[in-house]
Amino acid sequence: MRVLSEYINNDFKPFLSGETVAEIQDFFAESTFSHFPVLEDGIYQGCISSVDAETFDFSKNIADYRYALEGFFVRDTTIWLDVLEIFARNNANLVPILNENNNYIGYYEITDVIKFLNETPFLKETGGIIVVEKAAIDYSMSQIAQIVESNNGKLLGLFVSEANNEKVQVTVKITLGGLNDIIQTFRRYNYEIISEHHEDNYLNNLKERSEYLDKYLNM
DSSP states (O other): OOOOOGGGGGOOOOOETTTTTTHHHHHHHHOSSSSEEEEETTTEEEEEEHHHHHHHHHSSGGGGGGEEEEEEEEEEOOOHHHHHHHHHTTTTEEEEOOOTTTTTTEEEEHHHHHHHTSSHOOOOSEEEEEEEEEEEOOHHHHHHHHHHHTTOOEEEEEEEEOOOOOOEEEEEEOOOHHHHHHHHHHHHTTTTSSSSOOOOOHHHHEEEEEEHHHHHTOO
C-alpha cells in the first residue's frame, strides 16, 4: 500500500513575501486552491487565503498583509487522520508540509488525501458496516472488537462517528459473513443497532409478528 508522503505535491511553487497582491489574485483566479503557502528567505510564514486576497490592495506586497497569514501546516510524518483534521479545521483544500527541521517541502491537496483514504482497507475491502450506540460511560472499543472477533468476524476498522455526554456512536466495518450473529451479540451486550441490515433476523421477526398482529386485529 502507498504511504501518504507519496502524495506530496510541488506542481506550484510557494509565494514569496515580496510578490505583489496582484500576482496572487491572478493565481487564485486561475486555480481552485482555497489557500497557498508563503515563504520569506526560505522560511514558511503561513498560508494566504484566496478569500482574503480578493480584499487586499493589488498594488501592495504580500509582506504588507503578514498579519492575515494563517499558520497551519502538517509534517511529512503526520498520519492521514491528523492531516484530514487540519484540512477540516482550517476549511482548506490545501495544506503545507514541513519536515522535522521546519523546512517547507510541498503541500497536500484534499483530493489526493481522499484518494489515499479510498485505498485503505477500511474503504477498499469488501465488508459490512454496523453502526452501534451505547451509553458514553459503558462503551468499550476493546469490547466491540471482541464481539466481532468472537463471532469469527475480521475487523477492518472502527471509529467514533458521533458522541455527546450521554451516548457514543461507533461505526464498525467487518468482513462479510456472520453479520447477523455479530448484530445479535451486540444486542446482548446492550448496544443499540443504529444501522439497518437485511440479515437482521431479530428485526425481521419483530416485523413479521407486527404484521401478523395487525392482520389479527383487523379480522
